Amino acid sequence: MNKINYKFLIVALLISLSASFLNAQTKLASIFKNHVVLQRNAEVAIWGKDTPNKNIQIKAGWGIDAKTKTNSNGDWKTTIKTTKAGGPYTIEIIGSKKIVLNDVLLGEVWLCGGQSNMAMKLEGNIGQHIEGSNKEILNSTNSNIRFFTVSKTVSNVPLDNCKGLWEISNPKTAAEFSAVGYFFGKMIQENLGVPVGLISSNVGGTPVQAWTSKDVLDADFPEFKKIPKTTGETKKPSVLFNGMINPLIPFTIKGAIWYQGEGNRWNPEQYSRLFPAMITDWRTKWNQGDFPFYFVQLAPYGNKNLEGWVGIQQAQLKTMLTVPNTGMAVINDIGYKTRIHPPKKREVGERLALWALKKDYNIEGITHSGPVFKSIKIENDKAFISFNEAPLGLASFGKPLTNFEIAGDDGVFHLAEAKIVEKGKILQVWSNKVSNPKNVRYGWTSYIEGSLFNTAGLPASAFSTESWEEIFKK
Structure with missing residues (x-):
């Protein structure tokens, strides 16, 4: 053999020994x-x-x-x-x-996922505050609350590892952690008195398909096989599942909380199928059964009615009503007309925590959900609406009941008046322009100031008495 071959063999041997050592x-x-x-x-x-x-x-x-x-x-x-x-x-x-x-x-472990409203740090964003954050940060030292933030990673193939460290809650670490995740975890920890671990995995401006595995998309959503070259890296199908969710599987968790939807507002009907598919996908791959999955309905936003916004809210409502062991925190009373990132993150995290405390930790005596449309009855020229999740009745807390509409057989909706009747149990809706009403809807624009609550102070979701087929046809 010549010298070149000897050198080649030596290099190959060193590489082999190095690989074996590693x-x-x-x-x-x-x-x-x-x-x-x-x-x-x-x-x-x-x-x-x-x-x-x-x-x-x-x-x-x-x-x-x-x-x-x-x-x-x-x-x-x-x-x-x-x-x-x-x-x-x-x-x-x-x-x-x-x-x-x-x-x-040893304690309770929750995954906190989604886009920018979940990613938003407790300290806030540049030019965007979070109410009460400075005092909360000051008082955040608690060795029984721990954070793990998954570093932003885009990948075309599923990865086994991610970057991140477990950190103990203190003013420095809490300030940089998800505000919604923090308030959720704090309320769980305070009420259970056990350690809480929070894993934050989220990226702003991302659609749900980026967080869903390729095999599920290929099987049920062929439209994602051809993606325009202009699609941003973090918006491509499966790339965030591959880089930021797959490395966590099968780390044992109690459940997940989720705040996302803005990135899919241009196709609510698709989202009504895609979001449940992602939830099922995660549950299948974790192999922990139908672990709890609680999410936030989009907050009111926009100086004008944004296309698809209410449609996404309805897709989220449908998900809660049709996918087992899910729950939805409604926040249509704390939106912000000119900011897509509402500053009242404490209320968001705590409303998610109410679901977990009631459903998973069996704390009795609390209310976890706002009113949910149950049925409609028509009598003469008025509609009478009943609700689930309002055991002691409905309330408006002094606010006028606004953002209600009513339609007859022609399907044309008109602004309507509303009042709470029958000792708080029923909502009566009517309009002088509709003599034979058929359907009622509430909150059918991207920005509202929610006015309908249960007596626990939790707001009702935007809803329509139409079928899901009719809702997503529009």
């Missing part, structure tokens, strides 16, 4: 870092890499051990049983080398 390092999935919160009272997934066919031993500080073995590719995955809330603990992972995770807590 593969020999015991590795954990990137979500497992110091200060991590693991879901209490569960079989928690834990996984990583090592050399092929290597025995892996896990020793948890709460007295539970687990064993597994890497496959021929060096991948390993197992579960370890967690106990009641508590800590701090250590976890030892022993393979080719030993890894020690310190300051591990």
Whole structure:
């Protein structure tokens, strides 16, 4: 052999030895870092890499051990049983080398996803405040609230790892974390008295298809196979699922909260199918059953009626009513006409938390939802509307009942008057322009100041008494 071949062999040998050395390092999935919160009272997934066919031993500080073995590719995955809330603990992972995770807590883990209204930090945006944020940041020190923010990552293929660190809540870390996520987690932690871990994975200006896996889109939404070259990187189908959700799977979570929809407003009918498909997609891939998924209905916004805005609100309402174990926080009383990012983020996070506290943590005596349209009855020239989720009746809290419309058989809606009757149980709607009413709708413009509530102070969603087919035909 000549010298060139010898050099080639030496370089190849060095590369091979280097690869073997790297593969020999015991590795954990990137979500497992110091200060991590693991879901209490569960079989928690834990996984990583090592050399092929290597025995892996896990020793948890709460007295539970687990064993597994890497496959021929060096991948390993197992579960370890967690106990009641508590800590701090250590976890030892022993393979080719030993890894020690310190300051591990057992508690409640929630994923916080969506676009800019979920991404908006507690400190606010440039020129956009969040009400009460400075005092909240000042008082945010709490070792029982932990944050993990997934770094913005776009990928055309599913990734195994993401960038991020678990951080303990204090003025510096809380200021930079999702405001909605923070207020949600704080209310859960205060009421349960257990550690709470919050994973923030969101990117502003993104549509739901970017957060949905390719296999689901290919199977049910062929329109996404051909995407215009002008589409922004973060808006392309599946790229954020690949880069910012797939690396988290199957990290054990309690559930997810979600704030998104603005990015899909040009096609509400499609969103009415696409959003439920994303929820089902995540649940299937996590393999945790129908874990709770709570989301925020779009807030009122716009100096003029924005195309598709109400349609997205209706798609979200339909999702809540048709997809199991979902819930919707309505915020049409706290919108902001000139800002797509409303400043009242505390109310948003806390309304999401009410769903979890009632439905998942079984706290009795609280109301978790605003009124939801149930049925319509026509008597002469008036419509009488009844609602679910208003056990003690309806209220307007001194506001005039506005943004109601009524239509007859011609389908033409006219502004209507409304009042609460029958000791608060029924809403009566009428217009002098409609003698034989058929349908009623409420909040049918992108900006309103919500006026219909239940006695717990939670607002009713925009609604129409028409069928879903009629609503999305328009």
